[in-house]
Amino acid sequence: MTLVPFKGGLLAQARVWTNLHDDELRRRAVQAAGEKDVYALVSLTTAYLAHGGGSGVLTSPRTVEAYALGTRQFVEYASSQAVNLLRPGRHDAQGYINTLLAAGRKPAGVQLKVAAAGCLYRALRWAGATEADPFRDARVPRDPTPGIVKRPPYSEDELADVLEQADVQAKFLLFLTAHAGLRISEALALEWDDLDEAAKRIQVRSGKGRKARVVAMSSSLARAARHYRGLYAPGGPEHVDGKRTTLPIRVFRYADMTTARYHVEKAFKAAGVKFRGFHPGRKYAGTRLLRQIKDFGRVAAHLGHSSVDTTRKGYAQLAADDLKDDLAGW
Structure with a gap:
């Protein structure tokens, strides 16, 4: 059969x-x-x-x-x-x-x-079909190049150019990935009650590994959230015009990552910036925050990583001359 x-x-x-x-x-x-x-x-x-x-x-x-x-x-x-x-x-x-x-x-x-x-x-x-375990001793060579070098974050200028071209939904989604450091799945799963613009907090209810966490909003993200809520929250003009269908609980109308990618990619194309996925936005958040606070542990918590090594290897990088001020008086 x-x-x-x-x-x-x-x-x-x-x-x-x-x-x-x-x-x-x-x-x-x-x-x-x-x-x-x-x-x-x-x-x-x-x-x-x-x-x-x-x-x-x-x-x-x-x-x-x-x-x-x-x-x-x-x-x-x-x-x-x-x-x-x-x-x-x-x-x-x-x-x-x-x-x-x-x-x-x-x-x-x-x-x-x-x-x-x-x-x-x-x-x-x-299923009892075999006792074979052929991959037990198989080996894949390590790649010594850090993930953030192989797949770098978007630059400040790239994001600024794209945000100028993005519509309200795409802009808010980009802020969630590039400032709050949310995974695309976490962003698309957000509900209205998860956003607290006044306290500048986001409740991620089920991150990777089903782990919940609270994420701080930047000032720009909080402003974008207020503007977005005014348009798309239940009772807003985009919700009650009778022509559009918006889920009353979920924040985004995008049903999945493929749809989100389609809309966001249009803004990248208009800005003349190559779209490399949503993860470089998370890496932008990690790298910028690390250079500001110089604490891998706090950056890992912001990004929802269970291991600081994950943050260190793939998501955040200090500038090559980061120690120049500390060494200036030597």
Whole structure:
């Protein structure tokens, strides 16, 4: 029996497999692996994430999507290279890694693909289809270049030029990423009660890892929030004109990141600035704040990082001559 993509919730997707008797679960998993059935193996991996993964049914949609993509890519590779999924050779996993690296993939990106392929094998073991764990000893080389160097923040001038071209919604969204340092998922999930312009605070209810935090607003962000609320909050002119549909609780009308990107990218294009995603805005917030307060711990708290090392390696950077004033009297 071939499984087809299922669009229900994560719990429902898991039950496609967990409702099976153990023998039938194993049989279908073995069949899917033997036939290299991409849809069935993605479904099995998703079920494992929901049932046996660290976050269970609370696994974020972006994580599910990333693991599904990585599973598809590995199964396609296995098909093209005649890899036996149930009994892989001892060089097959490293061969996959080396193929990705040779194709120009960066080590960080390859590590994500390996995580997805490793999850597929955890799912197969969970289903009783195999005992193989080919990625256990496989190695991805470290990239010594810091993330903030490889993917730098937007500059002050770039953001200023884009903000001049952005409409009210796009401008407010950019302030949330570049001043409050919010992840795009955190910004799009905001509700009206999460914004407190008077106290200059934002309540992030479910950040990465489902962690809540309170984030301070800059003066510019607080002004943008007041202006935005006056237009788009329930009762505002953009809410009651009868022509537009606005959710009464959510702050943004954007349904997802793809829609948000479409609207924000128009402002970047008008400003003649290359859009490199929303993360360089977070990096701008981290770098500017670090240069101002010189405290990695406080910057990490602002960005919602559980580890200061994450902030240090990828999100904030001191100027090369940061110590010149301190050394002036030597």
